Amino acid sequence: MTGRKRWSTEEILEAAVALLRTGDAESFSVRRLAATLGTDSSSLYRHFRNKTELLRAVADRVLLTAMDGYRPEGDWRQRITALALCLRDAFGEQPELAAVWGRYGSGGTGSRLVMEEVLQALRASGLPDQEIPARYHRVVILIAALISSEAGISTITPEEYEQGMEQFRVAVLGADPERFPALSHFARDVRPLGADRRAAFEEILAAQLDDVGARVR
Template sequence: MTDRVVPEPDRRRRRPTKQGTVLSERLIVETALRLVAQHGAEALTVRRLGLALGADPSSIYRYFRSTDDLLLALAEELIGRAQHGWQPTGDWRADLAEIGLRIHRCYQAHPQAALLAAHRTTGRENEIRAVEAILGVLRRAGLADPEAVRIYHAFVDQALAFAALDSAVFSLPAAAQAADLAVWQQAYARLEPATHPHIAATVPLLAADMRLSGYPVALELMLDAIAARLPS
Protein backbone atom coordinates (compact mmCIF):
# COMPACT_ATOMS: atom_id res chain seq x y z
CA MET A 1 0.00 0.00 0.00
CA THR A 2 1.21 3.52 -0.75
CA ASP A 3 0.72 6.97 0.73
CA ARG A 4 -2.38 8.07 -1.12
CA VAL A 5 -4.98 8.19 1.60
CA VAL A 6 -8.06 10.27 0.84
CA PRO A 7 -8.88 13.27 3.09
CA GLU A 8 -11.40 12.53 5.86
CA PRO A 9 -14.41 14.38 4.34
CA ASP A 10 -14.07 12.46 1.06
CA ARG A 11 -13.59 8.96 2.48
CA ARG A 12 -17.12 7.59 2.59
CA ARG A 13 -18.15 5.61 -0.48
CA ARG A 14 -21.11 6.94 -2.41
CA ARG A 15 -22.34 3.43 -3.14
CA PRO A 16 -22.57 0.30 -0.97
CA THR A 17 -20.19 -2.59 -1.50
CA LYS A 18 -21.34 -5.76 -3.23
CA GLN A 19 -22.53 -6.98 0.17
CA GLY A 20 -24.69 -3.89 0.63
CA THR A 21 -22.55 -2.18 3.27
CA VAL A 22 -20.89 1.23 3.23
CA LEU A 23 -17.18 1.19 3.99
CA SER A 24 -15.85 2.92 7.08
CA GLU A 25 -12.69 2.75 9.16
CA ARG A 26 -14.55 0.80 11.86
CA LEU A 27 -15.92 -1.76 9.42
CA ILE A 28 -12.47 -2.30 7.90
CA VAL A 29 -10.81 -2.68 11.32
CA GLU A 30 -13.47 -5.11 12.58
CA THR A 31 -13.17 -7.14 9.38
CA ALA A 32 -9.38 -7.16 9.69
CA LEU A 33 -9.64 -8.41 13.29
CA ARG A 34 -11.94 -11.21 12.16
CA LEU A 35 -9.65 -12.23 9.29
CA VAL A 36 -6.55 -12.23 11.49
CA ALA A 37 -8.39 -14.30 14.12
CA GLN A 38 -9.41 -16.86 11.50
CA HIS A 39 -6.32 -16.99 9.30
CA GLY A 40 -3.42 -15.38 11.17
CA ALA A 41 -1.16 -12.49 10.27
CA GLU A 42 -1.01 -13.45 6.61
CA ALA A 43 -4.66 -12.44 6.26
CA LEU A 44 -3.80 -8.78 6.78
CA THR A 45 -3.59 -7.88 3.10
CA VAL A 46 -5.53 -5.47 0.94
CA ARG A 47 -6.64 -8.29 -1.35
CA ARG A 48 -8.06 -10.43 1.48
CA LEU A 49 -9.75 -7.43 3.05
CA GLY A 50 -11.32 -6.42 -0.25
CA LEU A 51 -12.70 -9.91 -0.76
CA ALA A 52 -14.11 -10.05 2.77
CA LEU A 53 -15.70 -6.62 2.41
CA GLY A 54 -17.05 -7.28 -1.07
CA ALA A 55 -15.21 -4.15 -2.24
CA ASP A 56 -12.44 -3.27 -4.65
CA PRO A 57 -9.19 -3.73 -2.67
CA SER A 58 -8.01 -0.32 -3.82
CA SER A 59 -10.85 1.26 -1.84
CA ILE A 60 -8.95 0.40 1.37
CA TYR A 61 -6.51 3.14 0.36
CA ARG A 62 -9.22 5.67 1.03
CA TYR A 63 -8.93 4.91 4.75
CA PHE A 64 -5.41 3.63 5.42
CA ARG A 65 -2.10 4.68 3.90
CA SER A 66 -0.48 1.27 4.30
CA THR A 67 -0.89 -2.09 5.94
CA ASP A 68 1.20 -0.71 8.80
CA ASP A 69 -1.32 2.13 9.18
CA LEU A 70 -4.05 -0.51 9.38
CA LEU A 71 -2.01 -2.50 11.91
CA LEU A 72 -1.75 0.58 14.12
CA ALA A 73 -5.52 0.93 13.86
CA LEU A 74 -5.88 -2.67 15.07
CA ALA A 75 -3.58 -1.90 18.01
CA GLU A 76 -5.62 1.19 18.79
CA GLU A 77 -8.85 -0.83 18.66
CA LEU A 78 -7.53 -3.38 21.15
CA ILE A 79 -6.42 -0.61 23.51
CA GLY A 80 -9.87 0.94 23.28
CA ARG A 81 -11.64 -2.34 23.95
CA ALA A 82 -9.47 -2.97 27.01
CA GLN A 83 -10.44 0.42 28.46
CA HIS A 84 -14.13 0.31 27.59
CA GLY A 85 -16.23 0.92 30.70
CA TRP A 86 -13.28 1.35 33.09
CA GLN A 87 -13.69 4.03 35.75
CA PRO A 88 -11.20 4.89 38.50
CA THR A 89 -12.32 4.05 42.03
CA GLY A 90 -9.68 6.05 43.90
CA ASP A 91 -8.05 2.86 45.21
CA TRP A 92 -4.77 2.86 43.31
CA ARG A 93 -4.11 -0.86 43.76
CA ALA A 94 -7.59 -1.93 42.66
CA ASP A 95 -7.47 0.48 39.73
CA LEU A 96 -4.09 -0.74 38.45
CA ALA A 97 -5.09 -4.37 38.93
CA GLU A 98 -8.25 -3.82 36.90
CA ILE A 99 -6.38 -2.03 34.11
CA GLY A 100 -3.74 -4.76 33.89
CA LEU A 101 -6.29 -7.60 33.88
CA ARG A 102 -8.40 -5.79 31.29
CA ILE A 103 -5.39 -5.49 28.97
CA HIS A 104 -4.54 -9.15 29.43
CA ARG A 105 -8.13 -10.37 28.91
CA CYS A 106 -8.64 -8.23 25.82
CA TYR A 107 -5.49 -9.43 24.12
CA GLN A 108 -6.27 -13.04 25.03
CA ALA A 109 -9.62 -12.62 23.28
CA HIS A 110 -7.72 -11.65 20.11
CA PRO A 111 -4.47 -13.64 20.32
CA GLN A 112 -3.52 -13.41 16.64
CA ALA A 113 -4.02 -9.65 16.59
CA ALA A 114 -2.18 -9.35 19.91
CA LEU A 115 0.92 -10.94 18.39
CA LEU A 116 0.86 -8.31 15.67
CA ALA A 117 -0.03 -5.29 17.76
CA ALA A 118 1.07 -5.66 21.40
CA HIS A 119 4.48 -4.09 20.77
CA ARG A 120 3.27 -1.10 18.73
CA THR A 121 2.84 2.52 19.85
CA THR A 122 -0.04 4.30 18.14
CA GLY A 123 -0.02 7.83 19.58
CA ARG A 124 -3.78 7.86 18.97
CA GLU A 125 -6.80 8.69 21.09
CA ASN A 126 -7.30 5.38 22.91
CA GLU A 127 -3.62 4.95 23.71
CA ILE A 128 -3.27 8.55 24.89
CA ARG A 129 -6.31 8.09 27.15
CA ALA A 130 -4.78 4.89 28.61
CA VAL A 131 -1.42 6.55 29.28
CA GLU A 132 -3.16 9.48 30.97
CA ALA A 133 -5.30 7.16 33.10
CA ILE A 134 -2.42 5.00 34.34
CA LEU A 135 -0.16 7.97 35.10
CA GLY A 136 -3.07 9.58 36.92
CA VAL A 137 -3.51 6.55 39.16
CA LEU A 138 0.20 6.50 39.98
CA ARG A 139 0.54 10.22 40.63
CA ARG A 140 -2.59 10.36 42.77
CA ALA A 141 -1.18 7.46 44.80
CA GLY A 142 1.63 9.84 45.84
CA LEU A 143 4.48 8.82 43.56
CA ALA A 144 6.84 11.53 42.37
CA ASP A 145 6.82 12.07 38.62
CA PRO A 146 10.14 10.30 37.82
CA GLU A 147 9.02 7.27 39.83
CA ALA A 148 5.51 7.35 38.32
CA VAL A 149 6.96 7.29 34.80
CA ARG A 150 9.33 4.42 35.52
CA ILE A 151 6.56 2.38 37.13
CA TYR A 152 4.15 3.22 34.30
CA HIS A 153 6.72 1.87 31.84
CA ALA A 154 7.26 -1.35 33.78
CA PHE A 155 3.55 -1.87 34.45
CA VAL A 156 2.50 -1.52 30.82
CA ASP A 157 5.39 -3.55 29.46
CA GLN A 158 4.61 -6.35 31.92
CA ALA A 159 0.95 -6.46 30.90
CA LEU A 160 1.72 -6.39 27.18
CA ALA A 161 4.58 -8.89 27.45
CA PHE A 162 2.38 -11.44 29.20
CA ALA A 163 -0.42 -10.71 26.74
CA ALA A 164 1.90 -11.42 23.82
CA LEU A 165 3.41 -14.51 25.47
CA ASP A 166 0.05 -16.03 26.34
CA SER A 167 -1.32 -15.09 22.91
CA ALA A 168 1.56 -16.98 21.30
CA VAL A 169 0.61 -20.05 23.33
CA PHE A 170 -3.09 -19.75 22.46
CA SER A 171 -2.19 -19.34 18.81
CA LEU A 172 -0.46 -22.73 18.69
CA PRO A 173 -2.39 -25.66 17.22
CA ALA A 174 -4.29 -27.56 19.90
CA ALA A 175 -2.02 -30.58 19.51
CA ALA A 176 1.09 -28.46 20.12
CA GLN A 177 -0.46 -26.87 23.20
CA ALA A 178 -1.33 -30.30 24.60
CA ALA A 179 2.15 -31.63 23.85
CA ASP A 180 3.83 -28.73 25.66
CA LEU A 181 1.67 -29.23 28.74
CA ALA A 182 2.29 -32.97 28.69
CA VAL A 183 6.02 -32.36 29.10
CA TRP A 184 5.43 -31.32 32.73
CA GLN A 185 3.55 -34.54 33.47
CA GLN A 186 6.00 -36.77 31.60
CA ALA A 187 9.59 -35.55 31.32
CA TYR A 188 9.57 -33.61 34.57
CA ALA A 189 7.62 -36.25 36.50
CA ARG A 190 10.35 -38.82 35.72
CA LEU A 191 13.15 -36.82 37.31
CA GLU A 192 14.59 -38.45 40.43
CA PRO A 193 14.61 -36.74 43.85
CA ALA A 194 18.27 -37.65 44.21
CA THR A 195 19.26 -35.52 41.22
CA HIS A 196 16.45 -32.94 41.07
CA PRO A 197 14.98 -32.73 44.58
CA HIS A 198 13.17 -29.44 44.10
CA ILE A 199 11.46 -30.41 40.87
CA ALA A 200 10.53 -33.83 42.26
CA ALA A 201 8.99 -32.25 45.35
CA THR A 202 6.84 -29.82 43.38
CA VAL A 203 6.12 -31.51 40.05
CA PRO A 204 2.36 -32.02 40.67
CA LEU A 205 2.05 -28.33 41.48
CA LEU A 206 4.16 -27.40 38.46
CA ALA A 207 2.03 -29.51 36.13
CA ALA A 208 -1.13 -27.84 37.39
CA ASP A 209 0.17 -24.28 37.54
CA MET A 210 1.84 -24.27 34.11
CA ARG A 211 -1.60 -24.69 32.57
CA LEU A 212 -2.42 -21.17 33.74
CA SER A 213 -1.09 -17.75 32.83
CA GLY A 214 1.56 -16.41 35.15
CA TYR A 215 0.26 -12.88 34.73
CA PRO A 216 -2.07 -12.63 37.75
CA VAL A 217 0.76 -13.57 40.11
CA ALA A 218 3.23 -11.30 38.30
CA LEU A 219 0.73 -8.48 38.55
CA GLU A 220 0.35 -9.02 42.30
CA LEU A 221 4.13 -8.92 42.68
CA MET A 222 4.24 -5.70 40.67
CA LEU A 223 1.56 -4.13 42.87
CA ASP A 224 3.41 -5.20 46.03
CA ALA A 225 6.57 -3.58 44.68
CA ILE A 226 4.69 -0.34 43.93
CA ALA A 227 3.18 -0.33 47.41
CA ALA A 228 6.68 -0.57 48.90
CA ARG A 229 7.72 2.57 47.00
CA LEU A 230 4.81 4.75 48.07
CA PRO A 231 5.46 7.53 50.57
CA SER A 232 4.71 6.47 54.12
Protein backbone atom coordinates in the same frame (compact mmCIF):
# COMPACT_ATOMS: atom_id res chain seq x y z
CA MET B 1 -22.78 0.70 -14.39
CA THR B 2 -22.70 0.21 -10.62
CA GLY B 3 -19.44 1.16 -8.96
CA ARG B 4 -17.72 -0.77 -6.22
CA LYS B 5 -18.98 -0.32 -2.71
CA ARG B 6 -17.23 2.28 -0.61
CA TRP B 7 -16.21 0.66 2.66
CA SER B 8 -16.23 2.70 5.85
CA THR B 9 -13.26 2.71 8.23
CA GLU B 10 -15.26 0.71 10.78
CA GLU B 11 -16.25 -1.91 8.20
CA ILE B 12 -12.62 -2.27 7.14
CA LEU B 13 -11.54 -2.76 10.75
CA GLU B 14 -14.23 -5.38 11.33
CA ALA B 15 -13.09 -7.28 8.25
CA ALA B 16 -9.45 -7.00 9.37
CA VAL B 17 -10.34 -8.46 12.79
CA ALA B 18 -12.15 -11.36 11.15
CA LEU B 19 -9.17 -12.02 8.87
CA LEU B 20 -6.70 -11.89 11.76
CA ARG B 21 -8.73 -14.55 13.58
CA THR B 22 -7.80 -16.96 10.81
CA GLY B 23 -4.10 -16.12 10.80
CA ASP B 24 -1.60 -13.77 12.37
CA ALA B 25 -0.03 -10.38 11.80
CA GLU B 26 2.76 -11.89 9.68
CA SER B 27 0.42 -13.49 7.15
CA PHE B 28 -1.97 -10.55 7.16
CA SER B 29 -1.74 -8.15 4.24
CA VAL B 30 -3.73 -5.23 2.84
CA ARG B 31 -4.03 -7.14 -0.43
CA ARG B 32 -5.64 -10.13 1.31
CA LEU B 33 -8.00 -7.83 3.19
CA ALA B 34 -8.97 -6.05 -0.03
CA ALA B 35 -9.69 -9.40 -1.69
CA THR B 36 -11.90 -10.38 1.25
CA LEU B 37 -13.86 -7.17 0.82
CA GLY B 38 -14.06 -7.58 -2.94
CA THR B 39 -12.14 -4.42 -3.68
CA ASP B 40 -8.59 -3.34 -4.51
CA SER B 41 -5.83 -2.27 -2.16
CA SER B 42 -5.88 1.32 -3.33
CA SER B 43 -9.37 1.82 -1.91
CA LEU B 44 -8.12 0.78 1.56
CA TYR B 45 -5.11 3.05 1.35
CA ARG B 46 -7.52 5.97 1.39
CA HIS B 47 -8.22 5.02 5.02
CA PHE B 48 -4.83 3.64 6.13
CA ARG B 49 -1.44 4.49 4.69
CA ASN B 50 0.04 1.03 5.19
CA LYS B 51 -0.34 -2.33 6.92
CA THR B 52 1.24 -1.12 10.16
CA GLU B 53 -1.17 1.78 10.49
CA LEU B 54 -4.09 -0.58 9.88
CA LEU B 55 -2.90 -3.06 12.51
CA ARG B 56 -2.41 -0.27 15.01
CA ALA B 57 -6.00 0.80 14.42
CA VAL B 58 -7.18 -2.79 14.97
CA ALA B 59 -5.33 -2.95 18.31
CA ASP B 60 -6.68 0.43 19.33
CA ARG B 61 -10.20 -0.77 18.62
CA VAL B 62 -9.79 -3.47 21.29
CA LEU B 63 -8.41 -0.92 23.75
CA LEU B 64 -11.39 1.36 23.13
CA THR B 65 -13.79 -1.51 23.78
CA ALA B 66 -11.99 -2.32 27.02
CA MET B 67 -12.01 1.26 28.22
CA ASP B 68 -15.74 1.56 27.50
CA GLY B 69 -16.32 -1.01 30.24
CA TYR B 70 -13.74 0.33 32.69
CA ARG B 71 -14.59 2.60 35.63
CA PRO B 72 -11.76 3.88 37.86
CA GLU B 73 -12.49 2.95 41.47
CA GLY B 74 -10.44 2.50 44.63
CA ASP B 75 -6.86 3.51 45.32
CA TRP B 76 -4.07 3.67 42.76
CA ARG B 77 -3.22 -0.04 43.06
CA GLN B 78 -6.83 -1.11 42.65
CA ARG B 79 -7.19 1.13 39.61
CA ILE B 80 -4.15 -0.29 37.81
CA THR B 81 -5.09 -3.86 38.70
CA ALA B 82 -8.69 -3.39 37.53
CA LEU B 83 -7.48 -1.79 34.30
CA ALA B 84 -5.04 -4.64 33.64
CA LEU B 85 -7.77 -7.24 34.18
CA CYS B 86 -10.13 -5.28 31.96
CA LEU B 87 -7.57 -5.29 29.15
CA ARG B 88 -6.89 -8.97 29.78
CA ASP B 89 -10.57 -9.81 29.40
CA ALA B 90 -10.90 -7.69 26.24
CA PHE B 91 -8.01 -9.43 24.52
CA GLY B 92 -9.15 -12.76 25.96
CA GLU B 93 -12.20 -12.50 23.72
CA GLN B 94 -9.94 -11.83 20.72
CA PRO B 95 -6.62 -13.50 21.63
CA GLU B 96 -5.29 -13.33 18.09
CA LEU B 97 -5.15 -9.54 18.46
CA ALA B 98 -3.09 -9.53 21.67
CA ALA B 99 0.15 -10.06 19.76
CA VAL B 100 -0.87 -7.26 17.41
CA TRP B 101 -1.13 -4.87 20.35
CA GLY B 102 2.21 -6.02 21.77
CA ARG B 103 3.98 -5.53 18.46
CA TYR B 104 2.12 -2.61 16.91
CA GLY B 105 1.68 -0.17 19.77
CA SER B 106 -1.22 2.16 19.07
CA GLY B 107 -1.30 5.91 19.41
CA GLY B 108 -5.05 6.10 18.96
CA THR B 109 -7.77 7.15 21.37
CA GLY B 110 -7.89 3.77 23.10
CA SER B 111 -4.16 3.83 23.72
CA ARG B 112 -4.32 7.39 25.06
CA LEU B 113 -7.12 6.43 27.45
CA VAL B 114 -5.01 3.57 28.84
CA MET B 115 -1.96 5.83 29.15
CA GLU B 116 -3.97 8.53 30.90
CA GLU B 117 -5.44 6.15 33.47
CA VAL B 118 -2.11 4.49 34.34
CA LEU B 119 -0.36 7.86 34.63
CA GLN B 120 -3.13 9.28 36.80
CA ALA B 121 -3.09 6.22 39.06
CA LEU B 122 0.70 6.40 39.46
CA ARG B 123 0.47 10.10 40.27
CA ALA B 124 -2.16 9.26 42.92
CA SER B 125 0.32 6.81 44.46
CA GLY B 126 2.50 9.68 45.60
CA LEU B 127 5.43 8.94 43.32
CA PRO B 128 7.49 12.01 42.39
CA ASP B 129 6.54 13.25 38.92
CA GLN B 130 10.05 12.66 37.56
CA GLU B 131 9.77 8.91 38.32
CA ILE B 132 6.30 8.34 36.89
CA PRO B 133 7.15 7.99 33.15
CA ALA B 134 9.69 5.20 33.80
CA ARG B 135 7.31 3.41 36.16
CA TYR B 136 4.49 3.79 33.66
CA HIS B 137 6.61 2.16 30.97
CA ARG B 138 7.45 -0.83 33.18
CA VAL B 139 3.83 -1.37 34.20
CA VAL B 140 2.44 -1.19 30.66
CA ILE B 141 5.19 -3.39 29.19
CA LEU B 142 4.47 -5.97 31.89
CA ILE B 143 0.72 -5.92 31.25
CA ALA B 144 1.18 -6.22 27.48
CA ALA B 145 3.68 -9.08 27.87
CA LEU B 146 1.42 -11.01 30.25
CA ILE B 147 -1.61 -10.57 28.00
CA SER B 148 0.32 -11.60 24.87
CA SER B 149 1.75 -14.64 26.62
CA GLU B 150 -1.63 -15.78 27.86
CA ALA B 151 -3.26 -15.18 24.50
CA GLY B 152 -0.68 -17.37 22.82
CA ILE B 153 -1.76 -20.30 24.98
CA SER B 154 -5.49 -19.62 24.68
CA THR B 155 -5.41 -19.87 20.88
CA ILE B 156 -4.28 -23.50 20.78
CA THR B 157 -6.85 -26.23 20.20
CA PRO B 158 -7.90 -28.73 22.93
CA GLU B 159 -6.00 -31.45 21.06
CA GLU B 160 -2.83 -29.33 20.96
CA TYR B 161 -3.24 -28.54 24.66
CA GLU B 162 -3.53 -32.22 25.59
CA GLN B 163 -0.49 -33.07 23.48
CA GLY B 164 1.46 -30.32 25.21
CA MET B 165 0.38 -31.53 28.66
CA GLU B 166 1.45 -35.06 27.84
CA GLN B 167 4.84 -33.84 26.64
CA PHE B 168 5.18 -31.76 29.80
CA ARG B 169 4.45 -34.74 32.05
CA VAL B 170 6.91 -36.95 30.20
CA ALA B 171 9.63 -34.27 30.19
CA VAL B 172 9.24 -33.33 33.85
CA LEU B 173 8.35 -36.58 35.60
CA GLY B 174 10.81 -38.52 33.48
CA ALA B 175 13.72 -36.12 33.92
CA ASP B 176 17.08 -37.75 34.64
CA PRO B 177 17.93 -36.82 38.27
CA GLU B 178 21.65 -36.79 37.55
CA ARG B 179 21.37 -34.35 34.69
CA PHE B 180 18.38 -32.38 36.02
CA PRO B 181 18.59 -32.69 39.83
CA ALA B 182 16.49 -29.62 40.65
CA LEU B 183 13.83 -30.49 38.07
CA SER B 184 13.60 -34.04 39.42
CA HIS B 185 13.30 -32.74 42.97
CA PHE B 186 10.41 -30.38 42.15
CA ALA B 187 8.85 -32.47 39.37
CA ARG B 188 5.55 -33.17 41.13
CA ASP B 189 5.03 -29.53 42.06
CA VAL B 190 6.15 -27.72 38.89
CA ARG B 191 3.15 -26.63 36.83
CA PRO B 192 2.90 -26.09 33.07
CA LEU B 193 2.75 -22.58 31.62
CA GLY B 194 -0.95 -22.87 30.90
CA ALA B 195 -1.95 -23.58 34.50
CA ASP B 196 -3.56 -20.98 36.76
CA ARG B 197 -2.83 -18.09 34.44
CA ARG B 198 -5.13 -15.57 36.10
CA ALA B 199 -3.54 -16.02 39.53
CA ALA B 200 -0.06 -15.76 38.04
CA PHE B 201 -1.09 -12.63 36.11
CA GLU B 202 -2.32 -10.91 39.28
CA GLU B 203 0.64 -11.98 41.40
CA ILE B 204 3.25 -10.80 38.89
CA LEU B 205 1.48 -7.47 38.47
CA ALA B 206 1.16 -7.15 42.26
CA ALA B 207 4.91 -7.61 42.63
CA GLN B 208 5.54 -4.69 40.27
CA LEU B 209 3.03 -2.52 42.16
CA ASP B 210 4.62 -3.56 45.47
CA ASP B 211 7.87 -2.12 44.14
CA VAL B 212 6.12 1.17 43.36
CA GLY B 213 4.57 1.20 46.84
CA ALA B 214 7.93 0.55 48.47
CA ARG B 215 9.43 3.49 46.55
CA VAL B 216 6.67 5.76 47.79
CA ARG B 217 7.20 4.69 51.38
